Amino acid sequence: MTEEQKSQKGVHDIGGEPSEQAIDRSEHRLSDWELKTDVLMKLMQEKRHIVVDENRRMIESLPKDMYEGLVYYERWAESIERLLIEKGMLTRAEIEAKVTELDARYEPEHP
Amino acid sequence: MTEPQIARRFAPGDAVAVRMDTVRDPVGGHYRTPHYIRGKRGVVSQALGSYPNPELKAYGGDGLPRQPLYRVLFDQSDLWGSRYTGPAGDRLEIEIYDHWLEPA
16 A cells, blocks of 8 residues: 555544554443534534535544544534534624524533 | 446456456555455355445545445455465455446
């Protein structure tokens, strides 16, 4: 395999790469935000704004540091945001403004 | 109306090789054929029908014409060489779209 072909390998495409790290097979109960992220994607698909292949493409296009630093549904959330911006449905500024607004009135249900 | 589709080129038992890349590769981003399988030779075990190409749907396209999808068997020792320490006859079965395969 040439260097050029190696460089086209996506951040997710790690099958067969040697690793000293044991695979973490433990399961965890999904948090509310993880369930909501899943539902948000289902809604986007149902309303034909996003197809699952676009989500995969966007996740696989995330910068390597970001991809490796995010957990599963954080990658989904980042991908949804980027896809909606790419499609011109929302702007980065609109999303940031909404996040700031929600942060200000956020009260944890279970502190 | 029937969706346009690429004719099926392979049948169970056919020897195939996985391409190193396809014309879509320069775009980067999304592909359905992992690198560890590229350039390897295998045998078709099953033809699974034709589906809109997910590598095109990933960029907002309709994925047409439909691409035939196959299950292909590879010897584990061919994939991993000396790193493979499992049973000699163990094989990997993986689904690969037609445009990633060529006759071998």
